[in-house]
Amino acid sequence: MRLSLIKSAIKDAFLFCAAVMGMLLLPFTAQGQKPAEYVNPFIGTSNYGATFPGPVVPWGMVSVVPYNVTPGEGNEYSNTDSWCSNPYVYNNELMTGFSHVNLSGVGCPDLGSIILMPTTGDLEVDFNRYGTAISNQKASPGYYSAFLDRYSIKAEATTTTRTGISRYTFPEGKANILLNLGHGLTNESGAFVKMVSDTEIEGYKLMGTFCYNPEAVIPIYFVVEFSKPAIQLGYWKKQPRLPGTRHQWSSTSGQFKIYENYSRELAGEQIGAWYSFETEEGEAVEAKVGVSYVSIENARENLNAEQPAFDFEQTVAQAKERWNHQLSKIEVEGGSQEDKVKFYTALYHLLIHPNILQDVNGEYPAMESAEILNTDGHNRHTVFSLWDTYRNVHPLLTLVYPEQQTDMLNSMVDMYKESGWLPKWELYSRETNVMEGDPALVVLADSYLRGLTGFDVETAYEGMMKSAMSEGTENPLRPHNGFFKKNHFIAFRDSFDNTVSEALEFYVADYSLSRLALALGKKKDHKMLYERSLGYKKYFDPEFDLMRPLEADGSFMPNFDPMQGENFEPVHGFHEGNSWQYSFAVPHDIHADETDGRGGSLCTSVGADF
Numbered sequence: 001m002r003l004s005l006i007k008s009a010i011k012d013a014f015l016f017c018a019a020v021m022g023m024l025l026l027p028f029t030a031q032g033q034k035p036a037e038y039v040n041p042f043i044g045t046s047n048y049g050a051t052f053p054g055p056v057v058p059w060g061m062v063s064v065v066p067y068n069v070t071p072g073e074g075n076e077y078s079n080t081d082s083w084c085s086n087p088y089v090y091n092n093e094l095m096t097g098f099s100h101v102n103l104s105g106v107g108c109p110d111l112g113s114i115i116l117m118p119t120t121g122d123l124e125v126d127f128n129r130y131g132t133a134i135s136n137q138k139a140s141p142g143y144y145s146a147f148l149d150r151y152s153i154k155a156e157a158t159t160t161t162r163t164g165i166s167r168y169t170f171p172e173g174k175a176n177i178l179l180n181l182g183h184g185l186t187n188e189s190g191a192f193v194k195m196v197s198d199t200e201i202e203g204y205k206l207m208g209t210f211c212y213n214p215e216a217v218i219p220i221y222f223v224v225e226f227s228k229p230a231i232q233l234g235y236w237k238k239q240p241r242l243p244g245t246r247h248q249w250s251s252t253s254g255q256f257k258i259y260e261n262y263s264r265e266l267a268g269e270q271i272g273a274w275y276s277f278e279t280e281e282g283e284a285v286e287a288k289v290g291v292s293y294v295s296i297e298n299a300r301e302n303l304n305a306e307q308p309a310f311d312f313e314q315t316v317a318q319a320k321e322r323w324n325h326q327l328s329k330i331e332v333e334g335g336s337q338e339d340k341v342k343f344y345t346a347l348y349h350l351l352i353h354p355n356i357l358q359d360v361n362g363e364y365p366a367m368e369s370a371e372i373l374n375t376d377g378h379n380r381h382t383v384f385s386l387w388d389t390y391r392n393v394h395p396l397l398t399l400v401y402p403e404q405q406t407d408m409l410n411s412m413v414d415m416y417k418e419s420g421w422l423p424k425w426e427l428y429s430r431e432t433n434v435m436e437g438d439p440a441l442v443v444l445a446d447s448y449l450r451g452l453t454g455f456d457v458e459t460a461y462e463g464m465m466k467s468a469m470s471e472g473t474e475n476p477l478r479p480h481n482g483f484f485k486k487n488h489f490i491a492f493r494d495s496f497d498n499t500v501s502e503a504l505e506f507y508v509a510d511y512s513l514s515r516l517a518l519a520l521g522k523k524k525d526h527k528m529l530y531e532r533s534l535g536y537k538k539y540f541d542p543e544f545d546l547m548r549p550l551e552a553d554g555s556f557m558p559n560f561d562p563m564q565g566e567n568f569e570p571v572h573g574f575h576e577g578n579s580w581q582y583s584f585a586v587p588h589d590i591h592a593d594e595t596d597g598r599g600g601s602l603c604t605s606v607g608a609d610f
């Protein structure tokens with residue numbers, strides 16, 4: 001295929017790299033089919049792809065996703081019986097609602113919460129019993145629909161940045177909409193809910209402990225509004241089993257208790273609220289949900305600002321227009337229809353995270369703090385899975401979406417100002433400490449050297465040097481940095497540790513920082529960091545022509561098996577891979593026929609020139 005990108009001031013050197021990769025970079029000209037029409041949101045929703053088909057806008061805070069990973073008959077994958085990190089799997093048959101805060105493409109389960117479930121008939125609040133098969137699923141950027149077979153309900157959903165709206169078309173009779181706060185992907189528990197009126201609910205739910213980090217806890221606040229007043233409403237709560245004879249005295253011990261006459265606040269773990277309606281055949285009831293990571297008041301303000309009325313069709317049209325606007329920054333010419341579907345679907349997925357965090361009033365939760373701050377003229381972004389994204393997502397954003405990338409750079413620098421450290425794998429202003437390396441250094445340096453200078457580079461450099469140079473347990477990003485600074489490698493410590501992978505990531509980070517130091521005139525730092533970035537050579541074992549773990553004295557780890565680590569088996573020295581993969585992980589020191597003469601391939605260092 002031939003790609004045409006909107007991007008000015010691309011240097012000849014980058015054009016050379018693009019030609020090497022089989023691309024031609026040309027100005028964009030709109031023609032033919034709109035790019036959003038090529039996107040297939042069902043791609044990536046099976047075989048642990050961890051994407052979802054539900055609607056979301058570019059970099060949106062809210063997505064409305066059919067939740068179908070509850071254990072049950074017809075569900076091959078579940079959030080308890082298999083490692084399922086996403087709220088939806090295409091192969092599964094049983095769904096139990098629509099979640100409104102979700103993660104796309106991640107490897108650990110979290111969020112998948114604030115779940116609305118439409119049902120008909122007698123009230124049932126146990127999610128293990130009210131699930132339904134779904135059919136006739138349709139998804140496109142900004143829109144999802146499905147038929148809920150058990151209840152004969154057509155469900156549709158769309159979003160704005162901070163809100164979602166669902167439309168449920170019911171048969172004649174009793175209709176129910178359940179708000180389940182005890183169900184979802186998160187490993188955290190606890191929630192609060194309050195029925196404000198016969199059309200409105202508010203509350204919050206705790207989420208977090210991503211990848212089983214017990215301190216990374218996040219409150220999510222919400223307001224739900226219905227387009228029609230309920231004729232009946234109430235709460236439910238799963239009661240604990242009472243001890244001894246108290247169990248026999250209580251009709252709700254160990255059971256779901258339905259509250260019909262209690263209408264104040266409710267808190268607990270397995271809790272929810274139910275609203276019931278009388279509907280005619282084909283009558284639609286809409287549900288709007290606004291969320292905030294600051295407060296209930298902000299969630300309501302977000303909802304009032306972005307969806308002041310119930311206008312489902314207009315919201316769908318606006319969501320699709322936003323996707324076409326962003327996807328049209330790249331035009332694909334040539335290739336097959338299938339090629340274009342693959343390309344635009346991949347670009348669609350790339351523009352979901354890192355998503356916006358601040359509310360419409362600019363408020364957001366500070367990094368690793370209870371403080372609430374306000375943005376200073378830029379969007380605050382979150383979900384920085386930088387180990388996954390520094391190699392490809394952020395370089396592409398720098399070239400094609402420089403405004404959003406600059407906001408992300410400012411977000412990372414602000415995280416340093418707020419917490420004292422640059423992010424590693426940040427999630428809603430909490431550091432999860434997942435994966436390896438010091439990836440923020442790569443993103444900040446690469447972006448600056450490519451010409452994105454609209455952030456506080458001196459403060460960024462201060463934070464980068466802090467993580468590169470601080471020693472010992474005081475450095476959460478590089479806990480073994482004392483030894484690494486002295487010896488330029490990390491010693492093999494325990495069986496199945498990740499020392500080689502960790503060190504290889506540090507070399508890339510140090511090289512990136514060295515290039516930034518050179519650009520800023522800090523020649524001494526540049527020399528020190530560049531020399532340190534070449535420490536990868538210590539791991540290279542000429543016997544195997546591969547990377548091999550090192551003992552503390554610099555000798556190779558004995559009994560090395562380069563094939564160890566196949567099919568996710570435990571492996572000494574490497575993280576989610578083995579020596580065969582990681583021996584190629586030296587992108588900063590590739591010796592090609594065409595080089596720039598400054599220690600690195602032309603394509604990896606072109607950004608230093610503009």
